[in-house]
Amino acid sequence: MAENVTIARPYAEAAFKLAEGAGALGPWSEALDRMAFAASDERMKTCINDPKLGADKLAELFIGIVGGSFDDAQKNFVHVLIENERLQVLPEIRDLFVVRKNEHEGVLDAEIVSAFPLDDAALKTLTEQLEARFKAKLSVSVSVDPELIGGVTITIGDDVIDASVRGKLANMAAALKN
Template structure:
């Protein structure tokens, strides 16, 4: 997996620079999402390595499955990936592109784990508080983890805010051991 990220990085960088230069970050993000979904399909991955398919066949197949919603530069990007036998790393290219786009736009990814489902009002208030604390726009994903017992655990980059009952119990146990 780390090897795929290493392989994908220069392609993601090139796509980002091309998209930024054209003022089309969102369009490229959507295109890479679509292409990553296509490339992640096991049947499509088999086609990438099948010697029965020529490079042109694979490019045509990918472009057809992507519903023809790619502009000329994006289609050329697919051709370059096919020529370099790198279509299989499209999911990693997409992930790296999104990271670059978020950094450029000042957006941070936030994972909120909650012991119970959060209602919309609570999530909205929590998101506003976190945006104020981190002084950035946040892209929030929420998951439910009953093992937290109560409260939430928030991860922003490499920073973790553990306001869960389980986390507090673990801190108390650690303090008692010392």
């Protein structure tokens, strides 16, 4: 995995520079999402690894399967990936591109783990409070972990906010032992 990230980094940076220069970070992000999804499919992996399939045919097949509208720069990017045998690292390219895009736009990733599913209103309120606290726009992902018993844990960068019942019980247990 670490090797794939190392291989993907210059391609992600090149895609970011192309997208930024064209003022098209959003469309590039969407296109890379579709490309990464297609490149992860087992049938596409078979095609990618088929030595009988030429670069032009593979590019035509790949772009056709990915769908959506591709501009010339995106088509050229696909051709470069194929020529350098790098289609298989598209998921890592997409991930690195999103990190770079979020840094550029001042967006932080927030992971919220809740003991119970959060309704839309609660999630919106929590997100607004966190954005005010961190003074940044957040890209929020939510998951449910019943082992928390109640409450939430929030991870934003290196900051962890543990407002769960499990966390409070662990703190009490540690205090009682001391």
